[in-house]
Amino acid sequence: MDKQDKKIRRKKQRTAALCSKEGISLTSHPTQTVVVCNAGLTTGASRESIVERFLPHASPRRVRMVPGRQFCFVEFDDEESACRAVEALDGRGCEPVLYLAFTESVPDALCCPPVATALPPGATLVTNIMDETEEQNILSQLTFGDDGSMKHRQVQHFGYEFDYATNNVDATRPLPGGLPAWCEPLVERLQARHLLAERPDQLTINRYLPGQGIPPHVDTHSAFTDQLVSVSLGADTTMEFSRPPPGGATAAVRLPRRSALVMDGEARYLWSHGIVPRKSDVTAGVGGDLTLTPRGTRVSLTLRRLRRAACHCRHPQQCDSRQPAADAEQTAALSRTLESTHVAQVYENIADHFSCTRHKPWPRVEQFVRTLPTGSLLLDVGCGNGKYLGLNRHLFEVGVDQSARLCAIGRARGHQTVTAGCLPLPVRSGAVDACICIAVIHHLATRERRTAALRELGRVLRPAGRALVYVWALEQRLGARSAGYLKRGRQRAGADGRPEDAAALPLPVHTNRTEFQQQDVLVPWKLRGGAELLPSGVHHRYYHVYRQGELEEDARSAGGLVVRESYYDQGNWCAVLENAS
Ligand SMILES: [Zn+2]
Known part of the structure; x- marks a missing residue:
């Protein structure tokens, strides 16, 4: 036995000891699920990076992360796939070197809940809101110069300038020209399909290169009315939603290109939404296997209508219109x-x-x-x-x-x-x-x-x-x-x-x-x-x-x-x- 084999054996013994301490039962015969140790999870390895390590050998069905621990669980469709993964990755390859073992069951209590992919209440996703010709037409009219470019994405405003320092809009200073003409058919379609109750008067265009994202945020209540529309052009992306406690929840929703996401109600006023800055997303491929989908350049059109009055939503904790009043009430x-x-x-x-x-x-x-x-x-x-x-x-x-x-x-x-x-x-x-x-x-x-x-x-x-x-x-x-x-x-x-x-x-x-x-x-x-x-x-x-x-x-x-x-x-x-x- 050479030095390398000894090291692997020692690591495997440590893995077995760790699993027994955590109440994970290992088995010597192949199963559909492997526990992956030394995955670098506490140092920030993502679900994406785990999927990426496995994909060349076998496509995982599900990756279950364990908060605060150095291990996770990867489930496959069959034992054969799991065996291929173990053979290829156990104690081998680039850093961090992974140590894999078969396990009969996954202790649910340890794991993060599976990633929800359903939209939060109040959100509607409409696919194919336009055809490819219209998409190309819009993209060809957009110019992204150095002007107005932001750190993590590039942005243009129409109707009114959105001020990122205050996260609000100055309603007294409309931009000349209003919304661009190419926007009209899209707005008419959204209204004709009853997706939008009011005509938007503000358009923000963002361009996200692969690896770019937007931090989780709730659009300022007092700035815009009930419905926000986000139209994706050029590439798909994954938008992450998060509902604050009590009743905290998260969801990762795939937004296909040429789709329109309408956020209303809870999705608009309570849940935050954002895009994690990374170059690929984990998506479920044909048959439900997880695949890593590289991101392309995505252009988003955000259509909103200025509120011009105080917000009266049902979520005062998130509401900037009510914050001062709520504070004053508490003090009183x-x-x-x-x-x-x-x-x-x-x-x-x-x-x-x-x-x-x-x-x-x-x-x-x-x-x-x-x-x-x-x-x-x-x-x-x-x-x-x-x-x-x-x-x-x-x-x-x-x-x-x-x-x-x-x-x-x-x-x-x-x-x-x-x-x-x-x-x-x-x-x-x-x-x-x-x-x-x-x-x-x-x-x-x-x-x-x-x-x-x-x-x-x-x-x-x-x-x-x-x-x-x-x-x-x-x-x-x-x-x-x-x-x-x-x-x-x-x-x-x-x-x-x-x-x-x-x-x-x-x-x-x-x-x-x-x-x-x-x-x-x-x-x-x-x-x-x-x-x-x-x-x-x-x-x-x-x-x-x-x-x-x-x-x-x-x-x-x-x-x-x-x-x-x-x-x-x-x-x-x-x-x-x-x-x-
Ligand atoms: Zn509000």
């Missing part, structure tokens, strides 16, 4: 959840405990209140238990809070409170001399709403009236001193202490007394003891913690407010805003 839904579940409900639930922890007013807030002129009307927006009310006996004061329980606590302490949110405030415009809004606006879930809340403060203030606003700061460690919130020895960052239900929460949970990792967070409130302890005992309050300068920016974009003063205090960003009207 999330902000509603955050503000109702993670702010309003939480304060209602923790009101008593929260109130017990809120006694001492922050000195600079107290100073603001104490220095207001006698007889001023002060509005405390988000007054909580009313700890800033009653500090200055020479004022008229009203507290507003959306928590009925906190308002009740405030009332029980002799303050005037109104149960209401801050958007809008239940107060007449220009009615109050001063506002305080302490640790409130950071509970609003979008910048629009936070800005609107500042605008509301401006609205209820009399001209030159002032509001003091405090919001929690992202920066809990400014300068040399940390804010009191960060306690010594507990300054670890990270997600330790995350509750078990964290995965079910809409935002990351902040670890108390550590630095903030992001601006939008849920901050746990642990209820201690007593009958009010809810199942988890932990309530998550939503916060948008402000970065430096953000409060001033929001105040400026609110309009009608001047920032008189801004500072950092107790881990908060603070601003004195004045009604500038």
Whole structure:
């Protein structure tokens, strides 16, 4: 036995071991199916390249690829063909050297589903949409110069220019001349056969040389109407379709020359279509055997009609007309959840405990209140238990809070409170001399709403009236001193202490007394003891913690407010805003 034979034997032993590990039963007697190992599949060998290796010896009936593995299965019509293939290829030939073994059965679970060749729903393929004379006539009128040539194919536009940067069309700039005259009989035929409901007004002509393709894409919904037509001239090709998950599927459809493919419905709006750049396609030949068909030069005529309005298709996920609306809807839904579940409900639930922890007013807030002129009307927006009310006996004061329980606590302490949110405030415009809004606006879930809340403060203030606003700061460690919130020895960052239900929460949970990792967070409130302890005992309050300068920016974009003063205090960003009207 020479060196080469030994190597083959060793490889064959390895192949047998691999197959046994994968649950593929090998057999020594010939069968119709061979397992092909070392096929280079994980390094990108294609079904085409496998078919190409086998074709000179025997035509495969089916090639079944195995995702992520170095082997595949090739099925033949009979044992004789399989034997010929094994004799010719096993351990022989060019790289990668293939090792073949007979197998009784193919484990379906391993394999890719067989390649579907049926058209996706909504697509229609009409063969012989024109005769050879018309085909030749059209091809002879087309010139493909260096002008307008693209990287992987050559292209010409009629009616309107298609912009590949935006994948859209500028409907205000029609090209002179409209569609070419030779196109007319084809368009009339498509309409007469009821394949096209509307007259196309845009034509794109692509020329694909062998080896060229077009990446998978869905034609921009807002650019064109329901029906797209792709007419193939000069050569056949294989178009690959793919439906995104859920319900993902693929199909490889042969488009013969002189055929028209009409894409409507799902095929138009949901499935992507493209052509893999390669020089041959695997096709089923006479009797169903696989053959490798070399590609010729194909010219495609794509006929479309500009939409000129928003798309109303049934596939909003793929629809550029609806994407912004869908996003906005999602954001609105999330902000509603955050503000109702993670702010309003939480304060209602923790009101008593929260109130017990809120006694001492922050000195600079107290100073603001104490220095207001006698007889001023002060509005405390988000007054909580009313700890800033009653500090200055020479004022008229009203507290507003959306928590009925906190308002009740405030009332029980002799303050005037109104149960209401801050958007809008239940107060007449220009009615109050001063506002305080302490640790409130950071509970609003979008910048629009936070800005609107500042605008509301401006609205209820009399001209030159002032509001003091405090919001929690992202920066809990400014300068040399940390804010009191960060306690010594507990300054670890990270997600330790995350509750078990964290995965079910809409935002990351902040670890108390550590630095903030992001601006939008849920901050746990642990209820201690007593009958009010809810199942988890932990309530998550939503916060948008402000970065430096953000409060001033929001105040400026609110309009009608001047920032008189801004500072950092107790881990908060603070601003004195004045009604500038
Ligand atoms: Zn659409």
